[in-house]
Amino acid sequence: QVQLVQSGAEVKKPGASVKVSCKASGYTFTTYGIDWVRQAPGQGLEWMGWISTYNGNRNYAQKLQGRVTMTTDTSTRTAYMELRSLRSDDTAVYYCARRSTSGDYDIWGQGTMVTVSS
Amino acid sequence: QSVLTQPPSVSGAPGQRVTISCTGSSSNIGANYDVHWYQQLPGTAPKLLIYGNDNRPSGVPDRFSGAKSGTSASLAITGLQAEDEADYYCQSYDSSLGVFGGGTKLTVL
Numbered sequence: 001q002v003q004l005v006q007s008g009a010e011v012k013k014p015g016a017s018v019k020v021s022c023k024a025s026g027y028t029f030t031t032y033g034i035d036w037v038r039q040a041p042g043q044g045l046e047w048m049g050w051i052s053t054y055n056g057n058r059n060y061a062q063k064l065q066g067r068v069t070m071t072t073d074t075s076t077r078t079a080y081m082e083l084r085s086l087r088s089d090d091t092a093v094y095y096c097a098r099r100s101t102s103g104d105y106d107i108w109g110q111g112t113m114v115t116v117s118s
Numbered sequence: 119q120s121v122l123t124q125p126p127s128v129s130g131a132p133g134q135r136v137t138i139s140c141t142g143s144s145s146n147i148g149a150n151y152d153v154h155w156y157q158q159l160p161g162t163a164p165k166l167l168i169y170g171n172d173n174r175p176s177g178v179p180d181r182f183s184g185a186k187s188g189t190s191a192s193l194a195i196t197g198l199q200a201e202d203e204a205d206y207y208c209q210s211y212d213s214s215l216g217v218f219g220g221g222t223k224l225t226v227l
Contacts, residue, residue: 035216037164044120045156045164045207047216059215095163103211104154104169111163 002026004034004096004109011115012086019082020112022096029072030054033099034079036070038092039111046092050099051079086116121146122208122219129225130198138222140191140208148189151211155184155193158205158221167206168193200226 007021022034036048049060051070058070069082079096094112097105123141130136140153147153153171156164166175168184171191183194191210195202203226208219 037216037218044205044221045158045209045218047209047218050216061215097164100169102154102170102173103152104166104209105156105164106166106169106175108163108165 002098002107004098004107006094006096006109006112009113009115011117013118014087014116016086016116017082017084018086018114019080020094020096020114022079022081022109024077024079024098027098029077030074032101034070034072035097035099035105036081037095037097037105039095040089040092043092048081048094053079083114086114088116090114091116120220121212121217122210124206124208124219124222126220127223127225129227130195131227132198132200134198135194135196136198136224137195138193138206138208138224140193140219142189142191142210142212142217144189146189146210146212146217147186147191149212153184153186153191154209155182156207156209158207160204164207195224198226202226 005023030053033052035050051058053072067084071080096109098107100106155168157167158164171186172184181197206222
């Protein structure tokens, strides 16, 4: 079936980097872009950015510019999100989501908890 | 401060109808971007509820409906059920960047 499976939980120290993976299955990977969304504990959803799985074009949220990089590996049908210079307020569940042709997120990964703590 | 504004909470008794508003501006909803809605149960990933303003994915009950007008959108839930208790988020785009509402917690009394 169509699904996105993300990598496991991470614990990082302030200033470190984290790279979360999102493996797609059940559909043609390069037909749909991948967005990344995060949710801090008890908070709402925050859009982080988008990457085209077709040509690698990207858009990032302004507040994360310079700290985030999104990439894809079409040979393994996997999208990646790397966040650098981690701070405590980066503690959140990170989701990847498939962007449909209508612009909605019709398939979501299960989420990856990233905890930033000294 | 979210780009799209939703009420923090709404409530209703079983069987009643509730609506959740999502207010944007001329650079997002008013710029002809579609609005999409998600339901998030505790501890789970969001689930697509309404896409393209007023379309339901297969499997979503017709008790859920969406509408859009001008710079605002709304989600209506009729025949409230206990299982509808969840957080609801609207989503759109602003200058091609994704934006979400702050979320609305629905309590079924």
